[in-house]
Amino acid sequence: MENKVYVFDTTLRDGEQVPGCQLNTVEKIQVAKQLEALGVDIIEAGFPISSPGDFNSVIEISKAVTWPTICALTRAVEKDIDVAADALKFAKHKRIHTGIGTSDSHIKYKFNSTREEIIERAVKAVKYARRFVDDVEFYAEDAGRTENEYLARVIEAVIKAGATVVNIPDTTGYCLPSEYGAKIKYLVDHVDGIDKAIISTHCHNDLGMATANTMAGLLNGARQCEVTINGIGERAGNTSLEEIAMILKCHKDIDLMTNINTQKIYPTSRMVSSLMNMPVQPNKAVVGKNAFAHSSGIHQDGVLKNVQTYEIMNPKDVGIDDNAIVLTARSGRAALKHRLHVLGVELDGEKLDNVYQEFLKLADKKKEVNDDDILMLAGADRALTHSIKLDFLQVTSGLGTRPVASIGLDIAGEKFEAAASGNGPVDAAIKALKVIIRREMTLKEFTIQSINKGSDDVGKVHMQVEFDGNMYYGFGANTDIVTASVEAYIDCINKFRK
Numbered sequence: 001m002e003n004k005v006y007v008f009d010t011t012l013r014d015g016e017q018v019p020g021c022q023l024n025t026v027e028k029i030q031v032a033k034q035l036e037a038l039g040v041d042i043i044e045a046g047f048p049i050s051s052p053g054d055f056n057s058v059i060e061i062s063k064a065v066t067w068p069t070i071c072a073l074t075r076a077v078e079k080d081i082d083v084a085a086d087a088l089k090f091a092k093h094k095r096i097h098t099g100i101g102t103s104d105s106h107i108k109y110k111f112n113s114t115r116e117e118i119i120e121r122a123v124k125a126v127k128y129a130r131r132f133v134d135d136v137e138f139y140a141e142d143a144g145r146t147e148n149e150y151l152a153r154v155i156e157a158v159i160k161a162g163a164t165v166v167n168i169p170d171t172t173g174y175c176l177p178s179e180y181g182a183k184i185k186y187l188v189d190h191v192d193g194i195d196k197a198i199i200s201t202h203c204h205n206d207l208g209m210a211t212a213n214t215m216a217g218l219l220n221g222a223r224q225c226e227v228t229i230n231g232i233g234e235r236a237g238n239t240s241l242e243e244i245a246m247i248l249k250c251h252k253d254i255d256l257m258t259n260i261n262t263q264k265i266y267p268t269s270r271m272v273s274s275l276m277n278m279p280v281q282p283n284k285a286v287v288g289k290n291a292f293a294h295s296s297g298i299h300q301d302g303v304l305k306n307v308q309t310y311e312i313m314n315p316k317d318v319g320i321d322d323n324a325i326v327l328t329a330r331s332g333r334a335a336l337k338h339r340l341h342v343l344g345v346e347l348d349g350e351k352l353d354n355v356y357q358e359f360l361k362l363a364d365k366k367k368e369v370n371d372d373d374i375l376m377l378a379g380a381d382r383a384l385t386h387s388i389k390l391d392f393l394q395v396t397s398g399l400g401t402r403p404v405a406s407i408g409l410d411i412a413g414e415k416f417e418a419a420a421s422g423n424g425p426v427d428a429a430i431k432a433l434k435v436i437i438r439r440e441m442t443l444k445e446f447t448i449q450s451i452n453k454g455s456d457d458v459g460k461v462h463m464q465v466e467f468d469g470n471m472y473y474g475f476g477a478n479t480d481i482v483t484a485s486v487e488a489y490i491d492c493i494n495k496f497r498k
């Protein structure tokens, strides 16, 4: 059996389904190009029938990247497949990913169908997709809870129908590693023609077992893994790309390899986290802020004597650059451009000038500007397209006074001003905002995060605001956390469906 593991990245499909993580097409292209540089074999670029935005993104990503196969998701429905084939028309290498639920609960409750009928629908969809492309992947949704004998029948039928890859998702993240590994082995041992297709893992992390399950699948014969950057994805997320890539790199005893250029892992992680406004937990394996930080005395002593005492991988191997140049107010445009390049963002001309001007303003407020700040600035131009913008904000607050805020908004070129008092400075500022924007909207979630330890740091604010029965997610970043909060609220309002 071949020892190459194909890396199928679904950050832009399964990952992007996370509420608040939606990217626009330009941002998706940026991520797709970074995934290409990282060395992924297949990019799942979207679910074209689900929205015009997804359809367009698949088209634009297909034009923008060269080497990876571009994959589009469908249900086992002809119309979905027609639209996916159309969206893939510019892809140099293309794949349609079609499938249907195979567990008894999906068959009964989702489809009100029978096992035999599901096999027929699966076969029909694969044959239909093969009319458009040579590379068709079939997913057996909820395969994790599908009885192995029936799953083997489904997989055998779709391979006969022309599936080139068979995906065995643990959709609910329920399987134990031993169980998932045994499932893959069962298919290897019992499916006629299994050698004509690649078996793929697709594991969710509901019980924290996604990486272990993926490894169990690979050790038992799967040769494709479906993963996301930082493990983002529905609910508790998907298997994280960086964990699988580094397990296979560190474990020389396992004779499996990927095409991943591991030194691009960290910049890719930062880029995805920044564009999706999705912080990476500090203790996240491989890419978390503390992944290589040794704090206990015993560990520090050991590492100083020989790093191998407590470090199983070199931070440089995942692209963490200890000697990264720290940018300050004296850094030039070229240094900023270089740092952005290292982080996977290519900027030139007017765009670079704009980011540089913002960088200088921030560097005036903060002594040292770090990678997260830079990525935040590079992404800040998203707010330029907003029709509602914050013009000014003044807040007085302190012990023994009731906070008061006055705010100025620019709404499609027209200026508005208002003032209000509140329980705290953020409350006062949002009340003032609501004097101008008179809508029934409710703040549902509000988190403030700083990146470094310094009191001069940029505060990042994530908010969820409910309006007209829908939830909207907004983001703001500023060294002034009251301003960052108001920017996050305004970001939500700009997304309201008119």
Ligand code: KIV
Pocket (backbone or CB within 6 Å): 014, 139, 140, 141, 142, 167, 169, 170, 171, 172, 202, 204
């Ligand atoms: O988790 C899952 O089952 C999926 C399929 C659509 C592949 O994401």
Ligand code: ZN
Pocket (backbone or CB within 6 Å): 014, 169, 171, 202, 204, 234
């Ligand atoms: Zn999934």
